[in-house]
Amino acid sequence: MYTGKIRQILLITDGCSNQGDDPIAMAALAKEQGITVNVIGVTEKDIIDEKGMTEIEGIAMSGGGVSQIVYAEALSQTVQMVTRKAMNQTIQGVVNSQLQQILGRSQSMEDLPPDKRGEVMEVVDELGETVELEVLILVDTSASMKHKLPTVKEALLDLSLSLNARSGENQFSVYVFPGKKNDVEKLLDWTPKLQSLTSIFSQLSTGGITPTGPALRTALSSFSQKKSIRSLLSRDDESYFEESI
Amino acid sequence: MMNHTLKNQYNLRPGTIITGKWHGNNYTIVKELGYGANGVVYLAKHKNTQVALKMSDNGMSITSEVNVLKSFAKVQGPQTLGPSLLDVDDWRILQGGPAISFYVMEYIQGPDLLSFLHKKGKSWAIVLFLQLLSDLEVLHENGWVFGDLKPENLIVTGPPPRIRCIDVGGTTMQGRAIKEFTEFYDRGYWGLGSRKAEPSYDLFSAAMIMINSAYPNRFKKTTGGISQIREAIRQKPELLKFEKALVKALQGHYSHAKQMRVDLLNVMVDKPILDPSLPPKRTDSGTTVNSQKKVPQAGRQMTRQTYRKKKKKSGWTEFFIIAMVLGILYALYTFNKLL
Numbered sequence: 001m002y003t004g005k006i007r008q009i010l011l012i013t014d015g016c017s018n019q020g021d022d023p024i025a026m027a028a029l030a031k032e033q034g035i036t037v038n039v040i041g042v043t044e045k046d047i048i049d050e051k052g053m054t055e056i057e058g059i060a061m062s063g064g065g066v067s068q069i070v071y072a073e074a075l076s077q078t079v080q081m082v083t084r085k086a087m088n089q090t091i092q093g094v095v096n097s098q099l100q101q102i103l104g105r106s107q108s109m110e111d112l113p114p115d116k117r118g119e120v121m122e123v124v125d126e127l128g129e130t131v132e133l134e135v136l137i138l139v140d141t142s143a144s145m146k147h148k149l150p151t152v153k154e155a156l157l158d159l160s161l162s163l164n165a166r167s168g169e170n171q172f173s174v175y176v177f178p179g180k181k182n183d184v185e186k187l188l189d190w191t192p193k194l195q196s197l198t199s200i201f202s203q204l205s206t207g208g209i210t211p212t213g214p215a216l217r218t219a220l221s222s223f224s225q226k227k228s229i230r231s232l233l234s235r236d237d238e239s240y241f242e243e244s245i
Numbered sequence: 246m247m248n249h250t251l252k253n254q255y256n257l258r259p260g261t262i263i264t265g266k267w268h269g270n271n272y273t274i275v276k277e278l279g280y281g282a283n284g285v286v287y288l289a290k291h292k293n294t295q296v297a298l299k300m301s302d303n304g305m306s307i308t309s310e311v312n313v314l315k316s317f318a319k320v321q322g323p324q325t326l327g328p329s330l331l332d333v334d335d336w337r338i339l340q341g342g343p344a345i346s347f348y349v350m351e352y353i354q355g356p357d358l359l360s361f362l363h364k365k366g367k368s369w370a371i372v373l374f375l376q377l378l379s380d381l382e383v384l385h386e387n388g389w390v391f392g393d394l395k396p397e398n399l400i401v402t403g404p405p406p407r408i409r410c411i412d413v414g415g416t417t418m419q420g421r422a423i424k425e426f427t428e429f430y431d432r433g434y435w436g437l438g439s440r441k442a443e444p445s446y447d448l449f450s451a452a453m454i455m456i457n458s459a460y461p462n463r464f465k466k467t468t469g470g471i472s473q474i475r476e477a478i479r480q481k482p483e484l485l486k487f488e489k490a491l492v493k494a495l496q497g498h499y500s501h502a503k504q505m506r507v508d509l510l511n512v513m514v515d516k517p518i519l520d521p522s523l524p525p526k527r528t529d530s531g532t533t534v535n536s537q538k539k540v541p542q543a544g545r546q547m548t549r550q551t552y553r554k555k556k557k558k559s560g561w562t563e564f565f566i567i568a569m570v571l572g573i574l575y576a577l578y579t580f581n582k583l584l
Contacts, residue, residue, distance in 0.1 A: 076428070076434070077428060081282075088305060092305060109304070110304060110335070110343075110344060110346075113267055114267060114308070114311070114333040114334060114335070114346075115333075117304075117308050118308055118311055118312050118315070118333075120308075121305065121308040121309050121312055122312060124305065125309065125418075125421075129421045129422065158433065158434070161433045161439065161440060162422065162423075162433070162440050163422070164439070165421075165422035165423065165433075165439050165440035165441045165442075166421070166422040167420070167421070
């Protein structure tokens with residue numbers, strides 16, 4: 001059976017970074033390490049300015065992930081949808097490169113006739129259900145986010161509800177930026193359940209700068225030195241995929 | 246809501262001809278029927294028959310839905326679960342360009358559930374729900390859970406009116422995590438259960454659809470949990486009579502659609518007996534079984550009467566309030582005249 005792990009950073013923000021490293025470069029760095037970066041821009045009545053939009057899209061693009069701008073009310077649905085979509089993309093990427101190894105360079109899932117594709121899809125679905133998932137959630141707590149934080153908390157609890165319905169294991173960790181002393185502060189260490197967030201979130205203080213770049217860099221180091229899903233590609237050509245092709 | 250992504254990127258004009266890359270069938274686009282998170286559905290013509298054609302830039306979701314529809318096709322009996330699948334193929338807009346996945350299915354014509362009930366009256370509601378529950382029973386028996394069950398995904402065809410599920414985008418194998426859902430119909434959102442695909446997940450949604458039919462504008466979550474929804478049920482007489490069954494479904498006490506169906510049917514069948522204006526003919530001809538049944542029925546009749554009394558009481562208070570308001574208005578009026 002497939003034993004890979006999917007690693008994601010989920011960045012929830014409402015605007016542009018204004019201090020430290022370029023977040024887009026940090027997202028690219030994450031991608032190099034096999035970690036996908038997804039970004040959700042939360043707006044309310046205030047609209048995210050163009051600069052912020054460009055940055056949000058840029059981070060997700062160079063982080064190999066998904067970005068979405070939403071109103072605070074739709075956050076719950078979006079958080080779980082974005083996470084799932086990015087997870088499926090990663091799995092599809094893995095399956096595609098497996099296919100290429102078997103069928104030759106130019107072949108990908110789209111080149112298979114519809115019937116065969118259906119069989120491959122069953123494998124993808126199965127993986128989505130069973131694969132181990134690590135999500136590091138990075139929450140912007142700059143002043144403008146203050147009144148959106150209760151919604152963010154709801155959305156995160158909802159995310160753990162969705163993901164814990166899978167049979168695969170999940171690990172979550174939550175960081176906020178800016179922190180009390182540093183640019184970024186760990187709120188919750190790796191845990192399979194997010195329920196403990198409820199009490200911590202209400203004590204959060206907000207304010208100050210938006211050091212998105214440095215926050216991403218810290219997040220990266222939080223993923224331990226375990227092997228990423230990409231390195232697994234070269235490691236095991238398991239017979240698992242072959243039966244469906 | 247889930248459906249807030251990409252509005253139709255292709256925007257195919259009526260008359261566009263779509264040719265499949267693998268099977269070579271031609272489809273002429275007639276009009277757009279709708280779009281959702283997973284693509285656009287068009288009404289199309291193929292050899293003078295009307296078909297529905299779903300297209301998406303996300304080939305994965307198309308393939309996944311096709312898998313579900315194919316497995317439905319294997320189910321014995323009248324095909325009412327989803328639309329029947331006719332063709333699966335890819336289409337190249339430009340020669341050598343990227344291919345877009347699409348599939349073609351039977352065109353199910355009719356209004357969606359809520360529009361139908363609005364037009365034909367609420368007495369149809371229970372009939373359609375019973376039909377829905379029979380369909381769900383078959384679906385569950387075959388190892389699936391519909392997932393994203395909501396009025397928009399239910400079409401009433403006919404005559405005679407028959408409910409049909411469209412959009413199998415959320416249909417999930419039992420035991421897995423629900424693929425797609427809509428908050429109002431999702432038990433996780435209300436804090437009443439997990440998002441694991443099991444029959445009780447669909448039955449929760451079915452109960453919420455019944456509630457939705459009495460509250461066309463839905464309602465927002467305040468406290469959440471069973472207490473808020475139960476309160477909503479009690480405020481509508483058309484829901485109140487089904488309260489027991491609805492609450493049971495909401496709390497996940499039904500593991501089979503059949504059980505919920507039987508309970509709902511019993512409410513409908515009991516009704517003429519409970520009506521005090523009719524002589525209790527049925528119980529007269531009754532056997533011992535019937536006389537055994539009498540006891541709880543009498544109990545229910547009592548609660549009905551107390552309910553009536555309450556209604557009467559509230560009628561009197563209403564009268565007093567109106568009288569008082571009128572009195573005050575009249576006093577103000579005379580006062581003004583005096584000045």
